[in-house]
Amino acid sequence: GQNIDQPTEMTATEGAIVQINCTYQTSGFNGLFWYQQHAGEAPTFLSYNVLDGLEEKGRFSSFLSRSKGYSYLLLKELQMKDSASYLCAVRDSNYQLIWGAGTKLIIKP
Amino acid sequence: IAGITQAPTSQILAAGRRMTLRCTQDMRHNAMYWYRQDLGLGLRLIHYSNTAGTTGKGEVPDGYSVSRANTDDFPLTLASAVPSQTSVYFCASSDGGSSGADTQYFGPGTRLTVL
Numbered sequence: 267g268q269n270i271d272q273p274t275e276m277t278a279t280e281g282a283i284v285q286i287n288c289t290y291q292t293s294g295f296n297g298l299f300w301y302q303q304h305a306g307e308a309p310t311f312l313s314y315n316v317l318d319g320l321e322e323k324g325r326f327s328s329f330l331s332r333s334k335g336y337s338y339l340l341l342k343e344l345q346m347k348d349s350a351s352y353l354c355a356v357r358d359s360n361y362q363l364i365w366g367a368g369t370k371l372i373i374k375p
Numbered sequence: 376i377a378g379i380t381q382a383p384t385s386q387i388l389a390a391g392r393r394m395t396l397r398c399t400q401d402m403r404h405n406a407m408y409w410y411r412q413d414l415g416l417g418l419r420l421i422h423y424s425n426t427a428g429t430t431g432k433g434e435v436p437d438g439y440s441v442s443r444a445n446t447d448d449f450p451l452t453l454a455s456a457v458p459s460q461t462s463v464y465f466c467a468s469s470d471g472g473s474s475g476a477d478t479q480y481f482g483p484g485t486r487l488t489v490l
Binding site: 270297299307308309310311314316353355357362363364365366367368 | 418419423476478479480481483484
């Protein structure tokens with residue numbers, strides 16, 4: 267079967283750095299996505315990786331290793347507004363997105 | 376530009392009733408999707424449409440139907456609601472291209488409770 271694993275919850279301090287990991291086992295791979303979802307709101311797109319390596323976008327970076335079935339989202343200079351759930355999703359061989367359950371990130375002052 | 380709108384925002388429904396959730400996008404995207412999101416689970420695809428006039432089944436299609444008469448609208452119908460269909464429903468759309476990210480953009484969601 268297809269599986270996306272992420273930690274259920276993480277806590278970090280304002281101003282610090284946090285890394286959210288995602289491991290996947292899917293039938294085929296056509297890209298990996300990270301989305302942010304604030305409580306009660308819709309998911310919003312953060313990043314897309316299809317090749318191995320690091321993609322940097324401001325305070326957020328996303329890394330992919332296809333051989334290891336592994337990705338992480340790195341958030342730097344954490345702000346209170348970064349408190350949200352972070353969703354990892356993989357596009358499989360049928361070109362459908364398979365979603366992880368999300369990681370709830372709690373930022374403390 | 377509104378992006379994607381969904382209606383209603385929330386609804387409480389008696390079991391056995393018929394309900395249609397509406398979704399409209401103004402981005403001229405070819406592909407549209409319906410997901411449900413339940414606590415502790417990832418988003419699960421119910422139905423999708425790659426282009427107007429075509430639809431396909433996702434991971435959890437039972438009890439739901441969709442239609443895609445035009446590019447902008449993609450309604451989701453529950454023919455006879457059951458309590459297990461209590462969930463938050465998200466509509467999404469994407470360009471539908473076979474290359475590149477083909478990022479999905481989400482509507483604000485409909486919170487449905489079936490009693």
